Amino acid sequence: MSRIAVPYADTGARSVVVTAAQSTRPSLVSFISLSSLPSHAPQLFLFGRIAPTWVIVQPLLVTLEQDEDGYYIVSDDEFAVYGDGNSLSGALEDYKVSLIDYYQLLAARAKGDPPTLALLRRLRRYLCPTAN
Amino acid sequence: MPIKPRDLERLLQGKFDFVPAKGHSSDHRWYELRLPGLPPILTKVSHRKTEISDDLLGKIRRQLRVRNRFFREMVDCTKEREDYRQQVRKDPFPPFDVRL
Numbered sequence: 001m002s003r004i005a006v007p008y009a010d011t012g013a014r015s016v017v018v019t020a021a022q023s024t025r026p027s028l029v030s031f032i033s034l035s036s037l038p039s040h041a042p043q044l045f046l047f048g049r050i051a052p053t054w055v056i057v058q059p060l061l062v063t064l065e066q067d068e069d070g071y072y073i074v075s076d077d078e079f080a081v082y083g084d085g086n087s088l089s090g091a092l093e094d095y096k097v098s099l100i101d102y103y104q105l106l107a108a109r110a111k112g113d114p115p116t117l118a119l120l121r122r123l124r125r126y127l128c129p130t131a132n
Numbered sequence: 133m134p135i136k137p138r139d140l141e142r143l144l145q146g147k148f149d150f151v152p153a154k155g156h157s158s159d160h161r162w163y164e165l166r167l168p169g170l171p172p173i174l175t176k177v178s179h180r181k182t183e184i185s186d187d188l189l190g191k192i193r194r195q196l197r198v199r200n201r202f203f204r205e206m207v208d209c210t211k212e213r214e215d216y217r218q219q220v221r222k223d224p225f226p227p228f229d230v231r232l
Contacts, residue, residue, distance in 0.1 A: 065187055067185040067186070067187035068185050068186065068187065069185045071180070071185065073188060073191060075191050077226070080191070080194040080195045081176075082176070082188070082192075084178050084180075084188060101160055101162060102174065105153055105162060105164070105172070105174055106171070106172070106174075109166075109172055115169060115171040115228070116172060119228060122229070
């Protein structure tokens with residue numbers, strides 16, 4: 001199994017907490033090594049600035065997986081958004097772009113549509129646009 | 133349940149009435165279906181050239197709000213447009229989880 005390390009800064013988040021499903025003590029780490037974690041999918045919280053004008057204001061739990069083709073997938077259960085790529089950092093980057101896409105798609109459709117507005121409000125508890 | 137991204141896009145558009153939804157990033161292909169009284173069903177199709185893995189199909193299935201068996205039947209073309217609409221209205225999975 002290849003060892004994949006994602007530098008702390010590579011995630012773009014202010015802090016990264018890695019938890020394993022059977023671990024009761026999340027720990028702050030500077031890198032993630034899939035090979036050193038249990039076989040079940042590791043999870044981490046994204047928090048902080050993820051793009052120049054976008055901030056995650058409440059920790060958002062995402063799951064990291066590697067599929068049978070060797071691609072990496074980062075996804076959340078909260079909004080069913082995913083990102084993928086041929087590296088873990090690439091998949092994380094794709095996830096962040098997808099989450100912002102998702103926000104903008106909802107925002108463009110929320111006016112006068114209560115169900116969409118309700119979903120957008122829930123997303124805003126996690127993700128907010130900011131001024132530069 | 134192997135399927136290529138292009139075939140999945142054709143299936144969503146041709147059979148289930150999804151339409152392209154333009155996101156802010158040009159390299160993502162989003163599709164949406166609007167049903168009255170529900171938030172939009174938004175799904176992103178990965179731009180891989182190879183077949184979509186089962187793991188990734190699982191993520192897309194969640195965006196489409198259906199269980200695995202139902203999604204397989206959608207891909208196998210044994211579910212019709214109305215079956216899907218009824219399923220999403222009656223028992224979206226995962227639920228939209230929004231308070232109106």
